Amino acid sequence: MRGLTFDIAHLLAGSLVLVSFLQLYQDRLYALLNIFALHALLLALSVAWQAYAQNAPHLYLTAAIALIFKAIVIPVALHRIIVRLGIHREIEKAVGVGTAMLLGIGLVALAMVVMLRVTAEADPLAREDLAFALSVVLLGLLMMVTRRNAVSQVVGFMSLENGLVLAATGAKGMPLVVEISVAFSILIAFIVVGIFLFRIRERFDTVDLHALDRRRGERP
Amino acid sequence: MTLIIASSCAAVLLAVAALAVGIGRSPAATPTVYGLCLGASAVSLAAAVTHLLGTPTPIEATLPLGLPWLGAHVRIDALSAFFLAVVDLGAGAASLFALGYGRHELAPTRVLPFYPAFLAGMNLVVLADDAFTFLVSWEFMSLSSWALVMAHHRDPDNLRAGYVYLIMASFGTLALLLAFGLLAGPDGGYAFAAIRNAPPSSALAALVLILALIGAGSKAGLVPLHAWLPLAHPAAPSQVSALMSGVMTKVAVYGFARIMFDLVGSPAWWWSLPVLALGGVTAVMGVLYALMQHDLKRLLAYHTVENIGIIFIGLGLALAFKAYHMSLAAALALTAGLLHALNHSVFKSLLFFGAGALLTATGERDMERLGGLIHRMPQTAFMFLVGCAAISALPPLNGFVSEWLTFQAILLSPQLPSWGLTLLVPTVGALLALSAALAAACFVKAFGITFLGRPRTPVAAKAHETDRLSLAAMSFLAALCLVLGIMPGVFIDALAPVAQSFAGARMPVQAGVDWLSIVPIAESRSSYNGLLVFLFMVISGTLAASAIHRLASDRLRRAPAWDCGYPDSSPATQYSASSFAQPIRRVFGTVLFRAREHAQMPPPGDPRPARLTVVLRDPIWETLYAPIAGAVGWVTEHLNRLQFLTIRQFLSLVFAALVILLLVLALWP
Numbered sequence: 001m002r003g004l005t006f007d008i009a010h011l012l013a014g015s016l017v018l019v020s021f022l023q024l025y026q027d028r029l030y031a032l033l034n035i036f037a038l039h040a041l042l043l044a045l046s047v048a049w050q051a052y053a054q055n056a057p058h059l060y061l062t063a064a065i066a067l068i069f070k071a072i073v074i075p076v077a078l079h080r081i082i083v084r085l086g087i088h089r090e091i092e093k094a095v096g097v098g099t100a101m102l103l104g105i106g107l108v109a110l111a112m113v114v115m116l117r118v119t120a121e122a123d124p125l126a127r128e129d130l131a132f133a134l135s136v137v138l139l140g141l142l143m144m145v146t147r148r149n150a151v152s153q154v155v156g157f158m159s160l161e162n163g164l165v166l167a168a169t170g171a172k173g174m175p176l177v178v179e180i181s182v183a184f185s186i187l188i189a190f191i192v193v194g195i196f197l198f199r200i201r202e203r204f205d206t207v208d209l210h211a212l213d214r215r216r217g218e219r220p
Numbered sequence: 221m222t223l224i225i226a227s228s229c230a231a232v233l234l235a236v237a238a239l240a241v242g243i244g245r246s247p248a249a250t251p252t253v254y255g256l257c258l259g260a261s262a263v264s265l266a267a268a269v270t271h272l273l274g275t276p277t278p279i280e281a282t283l284p285l286g287l288p289w290l291g292a293h294v295r296i297d298a299l300s301a302f303f304l305a306v307v308d309l310g311a312g313a314a315s316l317f318a319l320g321y322g323r324h325e326l327a328p329t330r331v332l333p334f335y336p337a338f339l340a341g342m343n344l345v346v347l348a349d350d351a352f353t354f355l356v357s358w359e360f361m362s363l364s365s366w367a368l369v370m371a372h373h374r375d376p377d378n379l380r381a382g383y384v385y386l387i388m389a390s391f392g393t394l395a396l397l398l399a400f401g402l403l404a405g406p407d408g409g410y411a412f413a414a415i416r417n418a419p420p421s422s423a424l425a426a427l428v429l430i431l432a433l434i435g436a437g438s439k440a441g442l443v444p445l446h447a448w449l450p451l452a453h454p455a456a457p458s459q460v461s462a463l464m465s466g467v468m469t470k471v472a473v474y475g476f477a478r479i480m481f482d483l484v485g486s487p488a489w490w491w492s493l494p495v496l497a498l499g500g501v502t503a504v505m506g507v508l509y510a511l512m513q514h515d516l517k518r519l520l521a522y523h524t525v526e527n528i529g530i531i532f533i534g535l536g537l538a539l540a541f542k543a544y545h546m547s548l549a550a551a552l553a554l555t556a557g558l559l560h561a562l563n564h565s566v567f568k569s570l571l572f573f574g575a576g577a578l579l580t581a582t583g584e585r586d587m588e589r590l591g592g593l594i595h596r597m598p599q600t601a602f603m604f605l606v607g608c609a610a611i612s613a614l615p616p617l618n619g620f621v622s623e624w625l626t627f628q629a630i631l632l633s634p635q636l637p638s639w640g641l642t643l644l645v646p647t648v649g650a651l652l653a654l655s656a657a658l659a660a661a662c663f664v665k666a667f668g669i670t671f672l673g674r675p676r677t678p679v680a681a682k683a684h685e686t687d688r689l690s691l692a693a694m695s696f697l698a699a700l701c702l703v704l705g706i707m708p709g710v711f712i713d714a715l716a717p718v719a720q721s722f723a724g725a726r727m728p729v730q731a732g733v734d735w736l737s738i739v740p741i742a743e744s745r746s747s748y749n750g751l752l753v754f755l756f757m758v759i760s761g762t763l764a765a766s767a768i769h770r771l772a773s774d775r776l777r778r779a780p781a782w783d784c785g786y787p788d789s790s791p792a793t794q795y796s797a798s799s800f801a802q803p804i805r806r807v808f809g810t811v812l813f814r815a816r817e818h819a820q821m822p823p824p825g826d827p828r829p830a831r832l833t834v835v836l837r838d839p840i841w842e843t844l845y846a847p848i849a850g851a852v853g854w855v856t857e858h859l860n861r862l863q864f865l866t867i868r869q870f871l872s873l874v875f876a877a878l879v880i881l882l883l884v885l886a887l888w889p
Contacts, residue, residue, distance in 0.1 A: 110879065113886045138879075145872045 005053045006128075012046035013132035013166060017108060020139035020159060024104050025097045029082050029151055033075045036155050040070030043162045050129075050169045059169055066165065074158060074190055078151060081194060087151070095146040103146075107138040129170030136163030150200065154193050161186045222271040223279045223296045226304060226347055229264035233257065233340035240332040250322045253332045257339060258315035264343065265308035269714075272301040276717040280349060280413075287352055293411050295349035298717035299482070302558060303346045303474040310467035310565045311339045313693050317573045318459040320689030324580045330371040331457055338364040338463065342471050351400035351410040355393065358475070362389040362439070365468060368460045369452045381451035388438050388448040396435035396475065399428045403483055412483060419485030429491050432479045433498065439472035441525045442532065443502040444840045449525060450509070454517030454585065458576025461517060465524040466569040470561045473531055480539060481554075481722040489543040489638050495536030496644055500651035503529030505840075507658040508812060511665070511804050512836055514587045514797040516575045519666055520568065523611060526655055527564040530626060531557050533648055537629045538723055540641050547725030549632045552740050554723045555715045556625035562711070563618040563704055567610040570697035574604035577686035577694070578670065582679045587666065587797045592675040596683040601671045603694040608667045610701040612660035616754035618704030621738070623656060624748055628740045658804065665800045674791045706750035709738050798834060805834070813837055 019039045026032040044067035051059030095103075115131035122130075140160025144153050164182065236256045243249045271279075278297035286292040296304070318335070325331055341361030348354035366389065370382040402424050403415045420428060438445035453464045480487070480495075506526030513519040534557020541550035575585070577600045584590055594601040610617035613624075630652070633645035675681035685691075704711060709730030716726040730738050737749040783789045798805075809815035813836045820831040865873070 107879070110882055110886060114882050117886065141871075141875050141878070145868060145875050148868070 005049075009046070009049055009053060010128055012042060012049055013129055013170075016042050016046060016162070016166060017132050017135045017139070020136050020143075020163075021101065021104055023155070023159060024100050024139065024143060024146075027097075029087065029149070030079070032152055032155055033078050033082070036078075036159060037071050037075040039159055039162055040066055040075075043165060044071060046166060047169045062165065062169060066162075069186075070158065070162065077190075077194065078154070081197060082151060085197070087149070100142065100146050103142055104139055107142060108135040111135040111138055126170050130167055133163045133167035133170060136160070136166060139163075150193070150197050154190065154197075157193075158186065158190070221279075222267045222301070223281055223294060223347070225267040226264050226296060226343065227281075227283070227294055229260045229267070229308075230340045230343040230347065232260045233336045233343065236260070236336040237333050237340065240336060244329040244332050249332055250325070250328055251319060253336060254315045254318045254322055257336050258312055258319070260336075261308040261312035261315060261339065265305055265312055268296075268301045268304035268308060271296060272298060272305060272714055272717065276301055286356070290350060290352055290410060292353045293349035293413070294347045294353070295412070296347060298721055299474070299477060300346045302562075302715065302718055303470060304343065306470050306562050306565050307339075307342045307346060307467050309562075310463060310470075310569050311342070313569055313573075313697055314459040314463050314467075316696070317462070317576070317690050317693035318457075320687040320691075320693075321457075321459055321573075321576050321580060323687075325457060327371060330373075331368060331460070334364045334367040334371075335460065338368060338460070341365075342463075342467060345471050346474055349412045351404060351412070351415075354412075354475075355397055355400065358396065358439075359389075359393050361468065361471065362393065365456070365460070365464055366452075368456045368464075370455075371457055371460075372455070375455075377451075378455040381448070381455040385448040385452040388445065392435045392438035392445075394435075395431045395438070399431035399435060399479060402428050402431070403479075412478075415483045416485075419483075422488060425484050425488070426491075428479065428484055429494070432476055433494060436472045436476035436479070437498070437532075440469045440476070440528045440532075441472075441502075441506075442498050442528060443505045443525065444844050446502070446506070446525045447841060447845055450513075450518050450521040453521040453524065454515065458517075458572055458579060461521070461576070462569040462572035465521060465572060466565040469524055469528055470565050473528070473535070473557075473561050476532075477535060477558075477722070480535070481542075487539045487543045489540060489641065492536045492540035492543065493640060493644060495532055495539060496641075496648050499529045499532030499534075499536050500648035501529070502526070502532065503655035504651045504658070505529075505812075507655045507662060508804075508808050511658060511662045511801045512809065512813065512815075514669075515585050516578065516587050516590075516666065516670060517572070517585050519587075519662065520571050520575060523571075523659065523662070524564075524568060526659060527560065527568070527611070529655065530623065530652060531560050531564070533557070533652060534560060534622075534626050534629065536648075537626075537633070537645070540636060540638075540645075541629075541632070542723055544636060544638075545724070546632075546635065547723060548727070548741070549629060549635070550723035551719035551725045551727050552625065552632070553629035555712055555719050555727055556622055556629055558715055558718060559625060559708070559711060560619075560622035563610070563622045563701075566697050566700050566704065567607045567617075567619060570603060570607040570694055570701065571611065573690060573694045573697070574600055574607060577690055578683075580686055580690075581683040582677075584677070584679060587669045589677045590670045590675070590680045591673045591791065591794065592671070593680060593683055594671040596675075596681075597671075597685045599691050600686055600694070603691070603698045604671065605667055606698040606701055608663040610705070612663045613656050614660070615748075616705045616750040616757065617701050618708070619701075621705060621708040621748070621750065623652070625740055626652065628746060632741070661804060665797055669795070669797045669800065673794045676791045676794070702754070706754050707736050708748075708750060709733060709736060712738060805836075809836065812839060814839070 016039065019035060019042060022035050023032060023039065026035055044063045047059055047066055048063040051057065051063060111134035112131050115127065115134055119127045119130060137160050140156050140158075140163055143156030143159065147153050147156060161182070168182070236253055239256075240249060240253045243252065276298040278295055280293065280295045283292040283294060322328065322331070338361060341357050341364055344357035345354060345361055348357055366382060366386055369385055370378065372378050373382070400410065403420060404410045405418060405420070409415060409418065419425070433442065434445065438448075441449040449469075453461050456464060480491070503526050506522050506524070506529055510519045510522035510526065513522060534553050537553035538550045538557060541547075541553055577597070578590065578593065579585060581593075581597060581600075582590060606617065610619040613619040627649065630645055630649040633649075634642060636642055636645070712727055712730050716729075720726045728739060728741070733739055733747075735749055736751045737747050739747045805813075805815050816835045818833045818835070820833070822828040822830060
């Protein structure tokens with residue numbers, strides 16, 4: 001039983017990293033959103049499995065929050081934003097696919113090395129989990145840096161947060177209050193960003209962040 | 221009991237500061253605030269002296285203030301009692317002076333709240349017994365004195381002084397913070413008791429020495445960290461100048477002594493090398509800078525630098541002797557240094573009060589615009605003369621005693637078993653002698669140009685004697701100069717507990733020596749009797765005066781001075797401060813300050829006056845401060861671009877920082 005628990009947790013967390021890679025090379029916004037929904041779904045599964053494995057029923061609540069908000073509400077809302085903004089055809093990237101993937105691989109390697117070194121005495125379940133979580137966080141950040149479109153930056157931010165939740169649930173004894181407050185702060189951040197997207201769009205007719213730079217008089 | 225009284229006096233001073241904020245605008249504010257300060261300092265002084273003269277066993281207490289798990293530890297032992305006495309003596313005298321002087325203050329609301337706060341800060345530094353309380357009080361003292369420097373902020377010079385002071389004060393506190401961090405060690409034992417119990421390793425102690433020299437030295441005015449001092453001290457109102465020069469620098473000396481003699485543990489022999497070298501250089505550079513000045517308050521501030529050098533020579537010698545377990549010699553050197561700290565605070569306060577009295581009477585700080593004031597302000601002139609004689613180390617006044625004791629300690633240096641020290645100490649002794657001689661020359665200039673001769677400007681000709689309370693403060697200090705000079709044995713004995721606990725031995729008891737003599741080591745080696753010198757001077761002076769009056773014609777005649785054939789000589793043809801300093805400027809200044817004189821002679825027949833221009837350059841400012849300021853400017857200029865990055869670039873910066881930190885973690889051995 002012990003071995004199976006570990007393997008399934010490993011599988012789910014590993015898939016989360018894999019899906020993060022999938023996100024990295026999506027150049028269509030709809031596809032990106034779908035992958036993000038998958039990302040959130042995997043997170044919900046992983047958290048639920050942790051709840052079962054650690055025998056911590058409150059984690060089911062976290063899993064439910066992840067499922068409802070991240071896998072359903074936010075992707076649907078972003079979908080509607082994209083439709084209303086009419087940017088579903090846009091392709092944008094600041095860094096090429098190959099470079100982004102190579103950077104991503106490097107980051108995952110770094111996360112593994114760091115985590116396996118620092119947590120030598122920790123519980124193996126939590127240890128692997130933390131290493132995967134750090135990889136997801138780094139990949140989310142990488143996505144925010146390599147994208148230009150505001151919507152995909154939001155997605156990068158959300159997947160970064162998924163990594164944080166993964167780390168939080170992997171560690172035993174994280175209070176529910178912390179998880180709920182993190183979830184809600186993300187929701188609020190999402191709302192604020194959504195509103196800003198429309199404001200930006202109203203002013204500049206685009207959600208390409210280049211427009212903002214031009215506005216500040218930096219690029220001709 | 222002593223500790224309770226001293227701490228409550230500090231608390232009362234803080235309350236007075238709050239009160240001053242409330243009543244600052246009312247005309248009764250000035251006497252109320254300074255009166256309360258005078259009362260609190262007097263009580264605290266009495267408590268400190270009682271503690272020092274009684275059985276100075278350390279008293280400790282923990283106040284439920286400050287950090288929750290640390291509290292505020294306070295402690296009074298012999299060293300802090302002595303410095304508490306120095307602080308409150310200066311504070312009391314300054315408050316008394318300010319009762320009169322403060323009435324002429326143009327912006328009392330900018331001075332009154334900060335003055336008691338400044339006093340409270342200095343009291344608390346001396347009482348602190350953990351690094352946190354020490355640093356907070358230290359910074360409190362720095363900031364309140366900064367506010368006082370900025371009291372007259374309309375003057376652009378004062379603005380610059382405040383700016384430089386603020387930077388140097390923060391820098392010094394940073395160094396002290398690091399020093400205490402090293403002393404506290406990884407466990408964070410910030411209470412001094414914990415530090416005492418776990419003295420640092422020798423490498424760490426060396427770092428602490430350097431940091432303490434930087435931190436306390438920058439506050440005290442050690443060359444080359446003195447740059448702020450001659451700017452900031454004169455900029456404040458005079459009673460505050462006196463406090464900053466006379467007392468705050470002593471608080472810095474206390475900080476250094478507390479760290480090096482108490483917290484670090486037993487010294488290594490070479491620790492004294494940088495202290496002695498810096499002390500010697502500071503003494504000579506301070507007095508040379510002072511000689512080039514003609515702003516009276518700035519000249520006094522440079523002399524503070526010089527005297528701090530002398531005090532540090534004493535402390536450095538004490539460190540050297542202590543390292544070789546020559547306890548008696550260490551006690552002598554430590555006593556000499558501390559006694560000089562007390563003496564300097566007395567006569568420097570006196571001199572700054574005199575400068576303040578001149579400032580009220582004439583509105584001038586520039587000596588070249590004064591002159592002849594001995595006729596208009598005879599009492600101030602007399603007090604100032606006493607201060608000048610004391611700071612020039614003339615017997616029978618107090619400056620001589622402590623410098624003589626320092627020389628006695630220097631003369632013991634051949635017994636030191638290290639060739640480095642036996643070479644360095646005589647050099648330092650020569651520097652000390654040079655600085656003493658130059659100081660005398662400098663104060664002949666200061667007194668002569670200011671008080672003698674004829675008035676150079678109408679304001680100097682119309683000056684009035686200053687008020688009674690200011691005169692009372694000055695005469696109190698002048699009397700103290702004499703008392704310290706002719707009865708030094710009493711004070712040396714009072715310092716015995718300090719020497720006993722921090723140097724390992726005490727100087728021989730002076731109380732039983734006949735005729736108030738002092739015998740620093742043994743009767744056969746050397747002894748000094750201030751009373752004898754004083755009596756000799758009084759008797760011979762009286763005899764000479766009466767002989768002249770009796771034997772010569774005692775009819776007072778006033779006749780025109782010989783004027784080289786010119787009928788109406790202008791006061792501008794008198795000796796001036798810069799002409800007085802010219803020989804010394806030519807000898808030392810040509811190399812040190814790259815002094816250049818340009819004489820412009822008009823051709824024959826041209827009625828224009830000839831002009832002599834002297835250009836002086838400050839070597840330390842140009843070689844040390846200007847490049848640093850330039851580098852900081854360059855860096856900020858270039859970092860300014862970071863303000864204008866795009867959102868993605870900001871994100872990338874954060875990302876890169878995170879990755880680099882993770883890489884460090886991954887590659888760390």
